[in-house]
Amino acid sequence: MALNPFFLQGSLSEQRLVQDLINEQLKIYGVDVTYIPRKFVRTQDIIREVQSSKFDDNYLIEAYIVNYDGYGGSGDILTKFGMSIRDELTLVISKERFEDFITPFMGQDQDDGIVEYHRPREGDLVYFPLGQRLFEIKFVEHEQPFYQLNKTYVYELKCELFEFEDEVIDTSIPEIDSRVEDKGYITTLSLAGIGTTATATAVMGTGYIRRIYLNDDGSGFTSTPTVAISTSPTGDTASAVAITTSKGGVVSVSEIYMTNAGSGYTTAPSITISGGGGTGAAATCSIETSGNGVIRYQVTGIGSGYAISPGIQIENPIAPVTYPNPAIGLAVYSPSTTGISTIYVIDAGAGYGSTPAVTVQGPPVLTGSGDYLFNEIITGSISGTTARVKSWNALRSVLEISYVAVDDNGRITTTPFTPGESIVGSSSSAIYSLISYDSDDAYDSDKYSENDEIEEAADLLIDFSESNPFGNF
């Protein structure tokens, strides 16, 4: 039987009136929430998942809180994976308001991966300012109330708290962005604020050890052996240190560096390598009994801002020396001071008529500058590794980062950044040099991760004398 033609069953003007009344009620009794659409960065086609997402837009819209007497859901529960907050929120927004003020902007973002849509979409976020929480829309109900005057007027958004992984949240609203800046997998870069170049001078001498030759590297060392050089008959007694290396579980001596090449030697002194639990290491040396060479270095300024040992340049002997033999030194930096701790004599050189100038290479960034910006991309100048800024502490020169990406054929490295390289901000152009990279407190704010605690405890128990495929130790 057909409808009664003497009734309108919902005219456009009646529908318009209802929609206006609803809009007005929402503006009176609702709260302003921020609608944050999801952009798909990468989707997995076969198993049908959005692997990477970002949320970098924001739209303010008034919403009525349906569960006005408190959050729905299970509340705070303790799971085998730690605390999980199962709060749920149901919001009602005006269909007309959404379509008029949000939908038009959505269409412009199609190139960013958003599929065009005219309605709120599951997976998008809503920031609820009263609870300062991020909710994810899990279902949009569009037919409640059910076609009054032949039309629906509102969307009901059923939301639950967001499960955070590594999504980029950069809405440019500090209140929202700061809520997640300490969440997720965050690692720390210690940067050098201001660097200074180290300085050193050369000390000359005659009758010195020109160079030490390692004839046998020995084996079985458990600690660094001692190098003893026989006493000089008239001048300074030479001294040297051994550097050990390990390969295949066998520790042997790799290098012997002189801290003092000595003086007054007329014959090549004997060199004894002892201690350290190993055997077999032996070395000999050549001496220069005439002319001058660099027998040691005096560090006059240790410098700062170094993350790796800098190069060192010693001035060549000046003509008219017939066969000038330049000296070779090796500077060693100290991680605790970020300056150089000592300069070893590798080759004392020969034929110096006067004291040569010593030039130590400067730190990578002499003066760090700028302030890193939240969420900007930073890049390591040597490693090429990129990451996003979570927070920047200019006073302590500590940069907290996330989304560390190593372009190394997908391989993982536990030290993705190279100490000594410059860390450059893409937007801020801030630049500082890297002292160290630390991932120990990667989940500091979550207090869930115990990876390092477990690994340190296990290191005392487990005999990984062969190798440890599961950890650093």
Next chain:
Amino acid sequence: MLGTYFYHEIIRKTVISFGTLFNQIYIVHKDGDGNNNSQIRVPIAYGPMQKFLARIEQQPNLNKPIQITLPRMSFEMTSIQYDPTRKASLTQTFKACEGGNIKKVFMPVPYNLGFELNILCKLNDDALQIVEQILPFFQPAFNLTIDLVDSIGEKRDIPMILDNVSFQDDYEGDFSTRRALIYTLQFTAKTYLFGPVADSSDGLIRKVQVDMYSGTDTTTAKREMRYTVVPDPINAEPDDDFGFSENWNFFSDSKTYSPTQQIDI
């Protein structure tokens, strides 16, 4: 009878050893161009904990803006079961040396500890990355050499056996519940439980003395020769590098050695 206090922390050590197997698992996400976008070290923790501690540690300021961060792994011990197939003789003991003192230990009791490793992920691809980094190491066991009783330096190979892999993917149903993606790996750790470590009354043998007689009847035969051997140096410890000092004495005095008085009478 029972009640001698001892605590070697063997079960705790086994728990730690199991946990450390999985503390260096990473997942990688890629961007739209297929480049490495981010790498995440998957956090792991022992699941059971005090409730108040979980609350004040993981939700200290009460208004956490998100539900949880993912991915996560948790593990827990699920069973302790006697393993009769590895049992050695009941009364057998062995001795160990600690700083010159001899310790006596009864043979340990073999026990199987059941473990469960749970993996909670937001994406199936994350879970697959994690599981694929774990499974190849277990064929089906991975042996760990664990210092079970450090006071006697007892290191044992403990096989960690992967028994079962299962997963739960609740993707069906209405939209009121979120998809839960949990992989569960069940393991058995074949460990040993040691009893109390006692000081042995035996002590270190520092001298061996043998008297040789002219016949097998020592009541009538005459003592002819004595062989003594001591470590050199005399105060050497078992772990030291030492030699032996041997001595032969010849007798014609018809005396006999008294072990109680430790003299010839």
